[in-house]
Amino acid sequence: MNKRRLRKYRIIFKLITTLVGFVILSIIGIYTISFILGPPPLTNEENTIYYSDSNEIIGEEHGTENRYWIDLEDMSPHIINATLIVEDQHFKEHNGFDYKRIIGAIIQNITSGSLKEGASTLTQQLARNLYLSHEKTWNRKIKEAFYTVRLEMYYSKGEILEGYLNSIYYGHGAYGIEAASNYFFDKSSTDLEIAEAAMLAGIPKGPTYYSPLNDKENADQRQEQILQLMLTNDMISNDDYQNAKATVLVYSKKKKESMDSIGPYFQDVVLKEASKILDLNTEEIRSSGFEIYTTLDREMQIGLEESVSATIDQESNMQIGALAMDPNTGAVKAMVGGRDYSESPFNRAVDARRMAGSTFKPFLYYAALENGYTASTMLTSKPTTFELADGEVYRPSNFNDYYAYEPISLAQALALSDNIYAVKTNLYLTPEKLVNTARRFGLTGELPEVPSLALGSASVSLQEMVTGYGMIANGGHEISSYTIKRIVNREGKTIYEKDNEIGELVLNPKQTFILADLMTGMFDQQLDGYASVTGAPIANQLSRVYAGKSGSTNSDSWMIGFSPQLVTGVWGGYDDNRVMEMVAESGYPKKVWASFMEKAHEDLPEKAFEAPNGVVGVAIDPQTGDLATPYCEVSRVMYFEKGSEPKHYCTDHLHNNHKSIEEDNQGGPFKRIFDSLFGQ
Numbered sequence: 294m295n296k297r298r299l300r301k302y303r304i305i306f307k308l309i310t311t312l313v314g315f316v317i318l319s320i321i322g323i324y325t326i327s328f329i330l331g332p333p334p335l336t337n338e339e340n341t342i343y344y345s346d347s348n349e350i351i352g353e354e355h356g357t358e359n360r361y362w363i364d365l366e367d368m369s370p371h372i373i374n375a376t377l378i379v380e381d382q383h384f385k386e387h388n389g390f391d392y393k394r395i396i397g398a399i400i401q402n403i404t405s406g407s408l409k410e411g412a413s414t415l416t417q418q419l420a421r422n423l424y425l426s427h428e429k430t431w432n433r434k435i436k437e438a439f440y441t442v443r444l445e446m447y448y449s450k451g452e453i454l455e456g457y458l459n460s461i462y463y464g465h466g467a468y469g470i471e472a473a474s475n476y477f478f479d480k481s482s483t484d485l486e487i488a489e490a491a492m493l494a495g496i497p498k499g500p501t502y503y504s505p506l507n508d509k510e511n512a513d514q515r516q517e518q519i520l521q522l523m524l525t526n527d528m529i530s531n532d533d534y535q536n537a538k539a540t541v542l543v544y545s546k547k548k549k550e551s552m553d554s555i556g557p558y559f560q561d562v563v564l565k566e567a568s569k570i571l572d573l574n575t576e577e578i579r580s581s582g583f584e585i586y587t588t589l590d591r592e593m594q595i596g597l598e599e600s601v602s603a604t605i606d607q608e609s610n611m612q613i614g615a616l617a618m619d620p621n622t623g624a625v626k627a628m629v630g631g632r633d634y635s636e637s638p639f640n641r642a643v644d645a646r647r648m649a650g651s652t653f654k655p656f657l658y659y660a661a662l663e664n665g666y667t668a669s670t671m672l673t674s675k676p677t678t679f680e681l682a683d684g685e686v687y688r689p690s691n692f693n694d695y696y697a698y699e700p701i702s703l704a705q706a707l708a709l710s711d712n713i714y715a716v717k718t719n720l721y722l723t724p725e726k727l728v729n730t731a732r733r734f735g736l737t738g739e740l741p742e743v744p745s746l747a748l749g750s751a752s753v754s755l756q757e758m759v760t761g762y763g764m765i766a767n768g769g770h771e772i773s774s775y776t777i778k779r780i781v782n783r784e785g786k787t788i789y790e791k792d793n794e795i796g797e798l799v800l801n802p803k804q805t806f807i808l809a810d811l812m813t814g815m816f817d818q819q820l821d822g823y824a825s826v827t828g829a830p831i832a833n834q835l836s837r838v839y840a841g842k843s844g845s846t847n848s849d850s851w852m853i854g855f856s857p858q859l860v861t862g863v864w865g866g867y868d869d870n871r872v873m874e875m876v877a878e879s880g881y882p883k884k885v886w887a888s889f890m891e892k893a894h895e896d897l898p899e900k901a902f903e904a905p906n907g908v909v910g911v912a913i914d915p916q917t918g919d920l921a922t923p924y925c926e927v928s929r930v931m932y933f934e935k936g937s938e939p940k941h942y943c944t945d946h947l948h949n950n951h952k953s954i955e956e957d958n959q960g961g962p963f964k965r966i967f968d969s970l971f972g973q
Contacts (some may be wrong), residue, residue, distance in 0.1 A: 341583045345591045352554035363471040365455040369485035374528040375494035381415035419457045464500025479545035488540035491519040558630030582783035588624035596892040597627040614641030617861040620763035623772035649749035650844030652851045660730040662804040668931040669918030671700035697823040702918040708814035708826040719747035734761035759862040766855040769800030802905040812840035831887040850879040852886040919943040
C-alpha cells in the first residue's frame with residue numbers, strides 16, 4: 294500500500310516538475326526572443342482606411358488633427374494619477390503582467406469556457422493598441438505577451454506611460470490625451486483640472502458607454518468612482534475631492550472634420566458593418582489599421598450629392614435620404630443620409646422609418662399577379678366606402694379627389710396611383726397576404742394587417758424599400774444590401790471577403806418581369822387617364838426606360854425606381870413629421886432621382902428588362918384593357934403570362950359604321966379581319 298502511494302506521489306512530483314520546467318523554459322524563451330527582436334516602436338501611424346470600389350481612398354480614420362504627441366512631463370499630473378489608479382494601480386511595481394489578476398481571470402475564463410475576462414496591465418493595453426488586433430484568441434494573447442515583454446525590457450515606465458497616454462482612444466475620433474483634452478474641453482492636457490482628468494480617464498474602457506457626450510449618466514458614475522479611488526489612495530485631498538464633485542463640466546464638443554472624405558454617411562454604415570463582421574466595437578475598428586474595400590462608386594456618390602445640392606432650395610429646411618444599389622448584388626453604390634453631415638449625422642437612408650405611401654403598391658400588385666390579376670384586370674375607380682368585418686367603415690380617397698368613375702386597368706391604376714383600385718385589391722387578396730408578400734421582399738418592420746396597408750400606412754426604411762425594388766429589377770432573386778467587399782488587416786492579410794453568390798430565387802420570374810414592365814408606366818403618358826401619370830413631371834428628363842413608383846403622405850415624399858443595372862430611392866421630409874406645405878418640397882425627391890439616375894447611367898450601356906420564357910407581349914388599349922386596333926387612340930405593349938392575355942379586340946373606338954360589339958367579339962366579320970391583320 295505504501296509503495297503504491299509512494300509511486301503515486303512520484304508521478305505527481307514528476308508532473309509538477311515537468312510543468313514548472315515547461316513554464317520556466319517558456320519564460321526564458323519569451324525573454325530570449327524578445328531580447329533578440331529588440332525594442333518595438335512606441336508610435337503607430339497605421340490608420341483604418343476606406344477605399345471605393347475602384348480602390349481609391351475615400352476616407353481615413355486619420356490622426357493628423359486628432360493625434361497629438363505630448364511629453365509626459367507636460368501632461369497634467371491629475372490625468373496621470375487618474376489613469377494609473379483606474380487602469381493599473383500596480384503599474385510601477387510589475388514587469389508588465391499582474392499575475393494575481395491573470396490567475397483570477399484564467400480561472401473565470403476556464404469556468405465560463407470563454408476569453409471574456411481580462412487582466413490587462415497598462416503595458417499590455419499599449420502592446421495591443423499599437424501592434425495587434427482586438428480579437429479574443431489565444432494566438433493574439435501570446436503575441437501580446439511577447440510585445441509586453443519587449444516594451445518592459447527596452448523602455449522605462451515613464452516612456453511606456455507616455456506612449457499609452459498618447460495612443461489610447463477616447464472616442465469621437467480623438468486618439469491620445471492631448472487630442473481628447475482639446476476635443477472635450479478645448480484646452481491642452483497640461484491644463485486639465487481634477488474633475489476633467491477624472492472624466493477623461495474613465496472613457497478608454499468603453500468610449501461608446503463612458504463618453505459624457507454619449508451617455509452622461511454612465512460617464513458621471515465612472516468619474517465619481519475614479520475620484521473616490523484618487524481620494525482613497527491619497528492622490529487628492531478631501532477638499533479637492535469635494536470641489537471636483539461639485540464642478541459642472543462644460544464640453545466644447547468640437548466636430549470631427551469630414552470635408553476631405555467622400556460619403557460620410559456611407560462611411561458610418563461601413564464602420565457599423567465592419568464592427569458586425571469582425572465582432573469588434575467601432576472604436577476598435579477605427580484604431581486597428583484595417584484597409585476596408587467598399588462598394589461605393591466615387592462618381593455616383595459625387596453625382597448623388599450634387600443632385601441633392603442642385604435640386605433643393607438652400608432656404609428649405611427639409612431633410613433628404615437617398616440610396617443607390619446594384620440590384621443584382623445588393624452592393625450600395627452611393628448614399629446620402631441628410632442635407633449636411635456636420636449638422637446632423639443621423640442617417641435617414643438607413644435609420645429613419647417613415648410611412649411608405651404609394652411606394653408600397655408594387656408589393657401589393659405582385660401579390661395580385663400571383664393571384665390571377667393581369668395588366669388588363671379592370672376595377673372601377675370612384676369614391677367608395679368599404680364596410681369592414683368589425684363593423685367599421687373605411688373611406689380612402691384619390692389624390693385631389695380625382696377619379697375615373699369607370700373601370701380602369703391594373704396598368705393604368707399603377708401608373709396613376711389609384712388608391713381605390715389598390716384598397717379593393719388588398720381586401721380581395723386579404724391584408725394578411727399582402728403582409729406575407731412584403732416579407733418576401735425583405736421588409737422586416739411592423740406591418741399592420743389593415744386595408745390602408747395597400748396605401749403604405751406602414752413605417753419602413755429607405756434601405757428596405759430600395760432592397761425590395763432591387764428584387765423586382767433582378768428578376769426575383771433575394772438580395773441584402775452591403776457596403777464592404779473586403780477587409781485587410783495591418784499585416785496585409787485578407788480577413789474577410791464578401792461572398793458574391795446569386796441570391797435565392799424567391800419571386801416568380803414571369804410575374805416579376807410583368808410587374809417591372811407595369812412600373813415603367815409611371816413615365817408613359819400613353820397611360821394618362823383621369824389624371825396624368827405620376828412620373829409626368831420628370832418624364833422628359835429621362836433618356837432611357839426606367840421602372841419606378843412614387844409615393845407621398847402629408848409629411849413624406851418618395852421616389853424609388855430602377856433600371857436593370859441600378860436601383861435608387863429618394864425620400865424627403867422633415868424629421869419632426871411636420872406637413873410639407875410647399876408644393877416644391879414634395880417634388881424634390883423625383884427631381885433628385887431623375888437627375889441622379891441620368892448622371893449614373895451616362896457611361897452604362899442601355900439595357901432592357903429581359904422577358905423570361907412563358908411571357909408574351911401584346912398591344913393593348915389602356916382604356917379598355919382589350920387588344921388594341923388601328924382605331925384605338927392609344928396602344929401600349931403590355932405583358933402577360935402566356936394564355937392569360939386578352940382575347941377580344943377593343944370595340945369602343947370603332948367607327949360608327951362598324952357592327953356591334955357582340956358581333957365582333959363573338960367571331961363576326963370584323964373579328965376575322967382583325968385576326969388576319971393583327972393576330973399573333
